[in-house]
Amino acid sequence: MTITIIGSGKVGASAALNCGLRELDRDILLLDIVQGLPQGEAMDINHQLSERGSDAVARGSNNYEDMRGSDYVVLVAGVGRKPGMTRMDLLKTNAGIVKDVAGKIASYAKDATIIVVTNPLDPMTYLALKAIGAKKNKVMGMGGMLDLSRFKSFIQDATKISRDSIQAMVISEHGENMLPLTRFSSIGGIPLHEFISKDKAMEIFEKTRKVAAEVIALKGATVYAPGNAVATMLESAIRDKKLVIPVSALLEGEYGISDLCIGVPAIIGAGGVERVIELKLDSFEQDVFNKGVASVKEAIKALPL
Numbered sequence: 051m052t053i054t055i056i057g058s059g060k061v062g063a064s065a066a067l068n069c070g071l072r073e074l075d076r077d078i079l080l081l082d083i084v085q086g087l088p089q090g091e092a093m094d095i096n097h098q099l100s101e102r103g104s105d106a107v108a109r110g111s112n113n114y115e116d117m118r119g120s121d122y123v124v125l126v127a128g129v130g131r132k133p134g135m136t137r138m139d140l141l142k143t144n145a146g147i148v149k150d151v152a153g154k155i156a157s158y159a160k161d162a163t164i165i166v167v168t169n170p171l172d173p174m175t176y177l178a179l180k181a182i183g184a185k186k187n188k189v190m191g192m193g194g195m196l197d198l199s200r201f202k203s204f205i206q207d208a209t210k211i212s213r214d215s216i217q218a219m220v221i222s223e224h225g226e227n228m229l230p231l232t233r234f235s236s237i238g239g240i241p242l243h244e245f246i247s248k249d250k251a252m253e254i255f256e257k258t259r260k261v262a263a264e265v266i267a268l269k270g271a272t273v274y275a276p277g278n279a280v281a282t283m284l285e286s287a288i289r290d291k292k293l294v295i296p297v298s299a300l301l302e303g304e305y306g307i308s309d310l311c312i313g314v315p316a317i318i319g320a321g322g323v324e325r326v327i328e329l330k331l332d333s334f335e336q337d338v339f340n341k342g343v344a345s346v347k348e349a350i351k352a353l354p355l
């Protein structure tokens with residue numbers, strides 16, 4: 051079995067390290083167009099893995115043929131946003147890269163389970179799915195899983211209760227219309243609203259939506275949490291854990307939406323996206339979700355399909 055990570059920059063390398071630490075696979079292949087980068091990252095990662103007793107081995111390559119027959123592929127090639135930009139501002143540049151990489155995946159690992167990370171996440175997930183010609187359950191975007199980790203960290207900050215007891219959900223666009231669902235979040239199974247006021251919940255809602263831009267303004271990119279989020283999704287698929295996590299998935303009637311990828315809760319197992327879970331949204335939540343759908347729909351119109 052092989053996990054191939056296409057794009058060995060900051061997030062690709064972090065994803066490889068997190069996969070290695072969890073020993074999700076013995077063979078982790080890092081690919082990139084920059085000579086030396088994936089090879090150097092693989093060496094550095096292996097030095098840490100050997101000290102941690104993990105038998106996973108990373109290798110680096112600039113040759114797409116090396117990914118032939120990979121079972122899991124992470125597509126994280128592309129540019130990141132600069133301070134002041136939205137993720138959607140990357141649409142044109144990254145669509146070209148994702149289309150090109152999707153062609154390689156179609157040639158060498160068409161049947162793989164694919165996790166898309168490149169931004170803007172929801173349109174890129176849709177583009178990859180269509181350009182690869184993969185089955186819809188085999189392609190999912192990583193966005194909500196990362197938003198969720200931020201949301202949980204703000205809940206912990208507000209309540210000072212163990213992160214282990216916090217359950218939360220974030221859906222909709224991984225972008226300007228992100229929807230942290232305070233109503234579907236809980237601590238120890240007890241609704242979040244028993245612990246924090248409505249005002250505090252609203253404050254956390256806004257912080258979750260904006261915090262990635264804050265990290266980018268401070269250090270240039272988000273790195274560790276995205277790498278971990280990718281590994282959590284892969285772990286659920288590889289170990290058939292059937293975690294309920296938010297992923298960008300192709301909707302075909304769920305939430306009244308068709309032919310569009312957007313963040314929704316789903317069961318992730320050996321079959322990939324095994325089931326999309328539909329939630330009954332209230333009017334405020336539905337309004338944000340509708341805006342997310344409209345934004346992704348508009349972006350899809352501009353894709354090189």
Ligand SMILES: NC(=O)c1ccc[n+]([C@@H]2O[C@H](COP(=O)([O-])OP(=O)(O)OC[C@H]3O[C@@H](n4cnc5c(N)ncnc54)[C@H](O)[C@@H]3O)[C@@H](O)[C@H]2O)c1
Binds near residue numbers: 128
């Ligand atoms: N979905 C999310 O939650 C999430 C989180 C973090 C970052 N991202 C996105 O992930 C992408 C990568 O971020 P990063 O910080 O790792 O960027 P980075 O610049 O550090 O790395 C990107 C890498 O992609 C490589 N690349 C470009 N074109 C390629 C191609 N055709 N084939 C192979 N490799 C290619 C580059 O050489 C570079 O090494 C960005 O679009 C960023 O916005 C998404």
Ligand SMILES: O=C(O)C[C@H](O)C(=O)O
Binds near residue numbers: 130131137169263266
């Ligand atoms: O915010 C970004 O541009 C990167 C990524 O989507 C994130 O949420 O960390």
